Amino acid sequence: MKSYRKELQFPLSAALVNITRRVEECVRESGVQEGLVLAHANYVWASVIIHDGRLEYVEGYFTRWLEQLAPNDGDESCLKQRQIMGREVVVAITNRKLDLGTLENIYYGQLYKGSTTRDGRVLVKIIGE
Numbered sequence: 001m002k003s004y005r006k007e008l009q010f011p012l013s014a015a016l017v018n019i020t021r022r023v024e025e026c027v028r029e030s031g032v033q034e035g036l037v038l039a040h041a042n043y044v045w046a047s048v049i050i051h052d053g054r055l056e057y058v059e060g061y062f063t064r065w066l067e068q069l070a071p072n073d074g075d076e077s078c079l080k081q082r083q084i085m086g087r088e089v090v091v092a093i094t095n096r097k098l099d100l101g102t103l104e105n106i107y108y109g110q111l112y113k114g115s116t117t118r119d120g121r122v123l124v125k126i127i128g129e
Contacts, residue, residue: 002124004030007042009119010108016059019048019122021090021103024098026124033096035128040088042121045078047085047113053105078111085109093128 006026010017023039039048051058070080089106092099093110108122 002030002032002128003100004127005127006034006124008108008124010110010122011119015063015110016055017108017120018053018055019108020053020098020101023124024077025105026126027093027096027098030049030126030128032093032126032128035093035126037045037091037093037098038088038125039091039106040123040125041082042123043110045075045082045110046120047082047108047109047111049100049107050073050086050087050089050100050104050105052092053103057106066069072111075112080109081111085111095127 004026008019008022009023019039022035027037028078041048051062066084069084072078072081091106108120110120
């Protein structure tokens with residue numbers, strides 16, 4: 001069994017970042033043909049989700065819906081939003097490729113809107129053969 005680990009970094013100025021290609025690159029680097037990849041947001045006010053491949057759709061509909069459920073008015077609401085969105089995703093690897101559905105992409109979502117000097121981070125962990 002092979003194991004692979006990489007940490008991806010993102011500027012916090014970007015609310016949503018499509019990280020699908022970067023995770024695909026990790027799969028290629030890992031050499032795993034069949035297995036699983038975990039993408040985990042290593043920041044308490046961030047999330048990793050799988051959603052529609054059209055960024056404008058995710059930024060529009062999805063963020064409006066999230067704001068209705070837990071209005072972003074401070075630290076506590078960011079924590080609630082993370083609980084709704086989740087902190088990580090697991091995707092199957094089949095024939096050295098992410099086994100995502102039609103239009104599905106992986107996104108890193110920054111929930112905290114205040115200023116911080118820290119970059120967002122996503123831990124990518126891959127196991128398989």
